[in-house]
Amino acid sequence: MTKLRAIHWVGIVALWFAIGMLLSLEVYFNLRVSNPSVRFWEVAELQFYRAAFWAVLVPLVVLLRRAVPLQVGHWFGGVAFHLLMSLSLMAAYYLLRIFLVTLSMGEPLAEFWASARASFYGRNLIDMAFYWAVIGVAYALRVRESYQRESLRSAQLESKLIETELKALKHQLNPHFLFNTMNTISVLVREQRNDDAVRLIARLSALLRMSLDNTRVQTVTLRQELDFLTRYLEIQTARFGDKLKFRADIEPTALDAVIPNLILQPSVENAILHGIAQKTEPGIVEITGRVRSGRLELEVRDDGPGFEITADSAGDEGIGLTNTRVRLDRHYGKEYQMVVKSERGRGVTVSLVLPFQTNPPAHS
Numbered sequence: 001m002t003k004l005r006a007i008h009w010v011g012i013v014a015l016w017f018a019i020g021m022l023l024s025l026e027v028y029f030n031l032r033v034s035n036p037s038v039r040f041w042e043v044a045e046l047q048f049y050r051a052a053f054w055a056v057l058v059p060l061v062v063l064l065r066r067a068v069p070l071q072v073g074h075w076f077g078g079v080a081f082h083l084l085m086s087l088s089l090m091a092a093y094y095l096l097r098i099f100l101v102t103l104s105m106g107e108p109l110a111e112f113w114a115s116a117r118a119s120f121y122g123r124n125l126i127d128m129a130f131y132w133a134v135i136g137v138a139y140a141l142r143v144r145e146s147y148q149r150e151s152l153r154s155a156q157l158e159s160k161l162i163e164t165e166l167k168a169l170k171h172q173l174n175p176h177f178l179f180n181t182m183n184t185i186s187v188l189v190r191e192q193r194n195d196d197a198v199r200l201i202a203r204l205s206a207l208l209r210m211s212l213d214n215t216r217v218q219t220v221t222l223r224q225e226l227d228f229l230t231r232y233l234e235i236q237t238a239r240f241g242d243k244l245k246f247r248a249d250i251e252p253t254a255l256d257a258v259i260p261n262l263i264l265q266p267s268v269e270n271a272i273l274h275g276i277a278q279k280t281e282p283g284i285v286e287i288t289g290r291v292r293s294g295r296l297e298l299e300v301r302d303d304g305p306g307f308e309i310t311a312d313s314a315g316d317e318g319i320g321l322t323n324t325r326v327r328l329d330r331h332y333g334k335e336y337q338m339v340v341k342s343e344r345g346r347g348v349t350v351s352l353v354l355p356f357q358t359n360p361p362a363h364s
Helices: 003-034 040-067 076-104 109-119 122-173 175-190 194-213 222-243 252-256 265-278 318-332
Strands: 219-221 244-250 258-260 283-292 295-302 337-342 348-355
Touching: 003 040, 040 076, 040 122, 076 109, 076 122, 175 194, 175 222, 194 222, 219 222, 222 244, 222 252, 222 258, 222 265, 222 283, 244 252, 252 283, 258 318, 265 283, 265 295, 265 318, 265 348, 318 337, 318 348
Parallel strands: 244 283
Antiparallel strands: 219 258, 283 295, 295 348, 337 348
């Protein structure tokens, strides 16, 4: 028996003990009015038997509820059935109690029905309340279970949606990158720069391996994201040569931050395609990361031609940055900031402010 199951059974026993105690106190103080000499445990014994009787009947009541739901017959049939069952169980318990008392006191069984009629009073109807209390608790547990099942299903659907979006993001952003890389390899081969071609193929293979390994991974550390981007930029450097420079300035603390997988890649790709590729002179892509007041601050900057941000262009971010914003909204809700800054001739800066989160340490 696991610890959790033991706690479960202790809780059930404690509940019915409390019910027996409440019944005992209620009957005891009522009897003291007419019989001050009555002893508590003489009263309590019978009431604890009563509580035990209903504790044993709980599985039967639950089974009856499942067999005949309250909604049967537009509620009339189900409610009528359970009213009859609660009355029958109350009567069965009452008559059994009178029968056992008659035997224990040595009274003739011929007096049984007379004693049963004389001893019945309104308090016996509380046994019907026990029946309906079990029905109510069973329905409440069923609703709770249904809610938890739906919550789990929603979480699984959300996870599948994010995974699908991540795959779609990769398929949207990668084809032209792969085409350009293969074209660069072809150029290197034609120029008989075989060592450079082999090196570029190895880098592309390593990048694709990382991409495949992380297909189902929704979050990574900033260190892993930076490793992926470094390999990506090494391949882009082979294409652009000295025209592309890359610099990363990440605080050591920030490297362990957990972020959505590939959340920086669209910004880096935009910086190259719409920034560096549009210049005639060399350009640089910079990534910075730091932790301030429990928040992770990330920036991707380039020194490309930039553009003027106006009221008309503020919402036109392109597919890469739009997907980034949608993914951040799904992952963090309102707990993030994403700002795109640009001036013509001064490049583009994409700034992200995210909750600083780290993976919990693994326990041996």
